[in-house]
Amino acid sequence: MTKFNENRTFGVEIEFQGSREEVARLMNLKGVATEVEEYNHTTKGYWKLVTDASCGYELVSPILKGREGLRQLKIACEALKEAGVTVDRRCGLHVHHDVNDYSVKQITNIFALYVKLEETIDTLMPQSRRRNNNTYCQSLFGYRSQQDILNSLKEVKVVEDIGNIWSSRYVKVNFQSYIKYGTVEFRQHSGTTEFEKMYNWILLTQQIVERAQRTVKYSYEEAPSNTPLLTLQRMLKIIASQGADEEIANMANWFRGRAKQLAAA
Numbered sequence: 001m002t003k004f005n006e007n008r009t010f011g012v013e014i015e016f017q018g019s020r021e022e023v024a025r026l027m028n029l030k031g032v033a034t035e036v037e038e039y040n041h042t043t044k045g046y047w048k049l050v051t052d053a054s055c056g057y058e059l060v061s062p063i064l065k066g067r068e069g070l071r072q073l074k075i076a077c078e079a080l081k082e083a084g085v086t087v088d089r090r091c092g093l094h095v096h097h098d099v100n101d102y103s104v105k106q107i108t109n110i111f112a113l114y115v116k117l118e119e120t121i122d123t124l125m126p127q128s129r130r131r132n133n134n135t136y137c138q139s140l141f142g143y144r145s146q147q148d149i150l151n152s153l154k155e156v157k158v159v160e161d162i163g164n165i166w167s168s169r170y171v172k173v174n175f176q177s178y179i180k181y182g183t184v185e186f187r188q189h190s191g192t193t194e195f196e197k198m199y200n201w202i203l204l205t206q207q208i209v210e211r212a213q214r215t216v217k218y219s220y221e222e223a224p225s226n227t228p229l230l231t232l233q234r235m236l237k238i239i240a241s242q243g244a245d246e247e248i249a250n251m252a253n254w255f256r257g258r259a260k261q262l263a264a265a
Contacts, residue, residue: 002237002244004203005210006066011043011183012073012198013094015191017056018085020049026079032072034059043181047076054136055091055191063098070199077195089128091191092136095202096183097209108156109212110184111165114173115140115149116220117208117235120228121172121188123259129190137187138171146220154218184209196254203251211236229256 016023020036027034033046040050045062052058059076061069099107114121118140122130131139141149152165162175169176174185186205192198223231229252238244238252 002207002248004247005206008206008209009063009065009098010069010202010206011063011096012061012202013096014059014076014080014193014198015052015055015057015091015093016059016080016085016087016193017091018080018083020057020059022083023059023079023085024049026082027076030075030079032075032079041180047072055087070202073198074195077193077198080193085193087191087193089126089190092129092134092187093189093192093198093201095186095189095198095205096177096181097186097206098183099178099209100182102212104156104159106212107159107178107184108153108162109214109216110209111140111162111173111175112150112153112216112218113208113212113235115146115153117232118146118172120223120232123228123262124255125188126190126262126265129188136170138168140166140172150218150220200251200254200258203248204255207236207238207248229259 024034024036027047034049035044035046036049038050040048043063044060047062048060050058050060059080061073061076064070064072099110102110118131128134129137132142149165153162156162159178163179166175169185170187172186172188174187177183177185186201186208189197189201232255233239233252238248244252
C-alpha cells in the first residue's frame with residue numbers, strides 16, 4: 001500500500017524541555033483534551049504530559065487514527081511552539097504503529113526491513129541519532145553485521161523469538177512495545193516540535209509497516225553511497241510511476257531534501 005493508511009492507528013511521544021503546564025493549558029484552549037500527570041506508561045483517552053528521564057518532559061498522545069489524528073498532532077505542535085518549549089540532542093520523537101493484525105512473519109519483516117534500511121535512514125537523521133551514537137535508540141545490528149541479524153530473524157518461529165534478539169527497548173525499532181501495547185515503536189527520530197518533520201516520519205515508518213505485509217528478502221545488499229534514498233524507495237515501492245500516491249511521493253522527496261541538508265551541515 002503506497003498511500004497513507006487511514007485505518008491503522010498510531011501514537012506519538014514528543015520529548016521536550018519547558019513548561020508542561022503551559023503546554024496543557026494551550027492544548028485544552030485549542031480543544032484537545034490534555035492532562036499533566038505523574039510518570040506512567042498507561043495509554044489514556046487524552047493527551048498527557050509526564051516526566052521523562054532522558055530529556056525533561058514528554059507529551060504522549062492517545063491512540064490516533066487517520067486525518068483526525070494528524071489534525072490533533074498539528075495542534076499539539078502549535079501548542080508546544082506557543083509555549084516556547086525547546087528540544088536538544090537528548091530529546092527524541094517516538095512513533096508507534098498498531099500491528100495487532102500482523103502475523104509473526106509480518107512483524108519479523110518490519111525488523112528485517114529496518115535492518116536493511118538502517119544505514120540509509122541514518123542519513124536522514126542528525127549525527128546524534130545515527131548508529132551507536134545514542135543510548136536510547138541503539139542500532140538494530142550494533143557491532144554485528146546486517147546479514148548476521150537477518151539470519152537470526154530468518155529463524156524466528158514465534159513472536160517471543162524477536163525479543164530474544166532485542167531484549168532492550170532502547171533500540172531504533174522497539175519490539176518490547178508489542179508485548180505491552182501491540183505496537184511497534186520507531187525511536188530513531190530526533191527531538192522536534194515541527195509538525196512537518198513528525199508528519200513525514202509517520203508516513204515513512206507506516207510505509208515500512210505496510211510493506212512488511214508482503215514478502216521480504218532476508219539478504220543484505222549495501223546501497224551505493226550515491227543512491228541510498230533510491231534504494232529506500234525501491235524497497236518500499238515508493239515510486240510514483242509504480243503506484244505511490246502524491247502524498248507518499250512528496251514524503252520521499254521531502255526526505256531527499258532532508259538528507260542533502262544534513263550532508264551539508
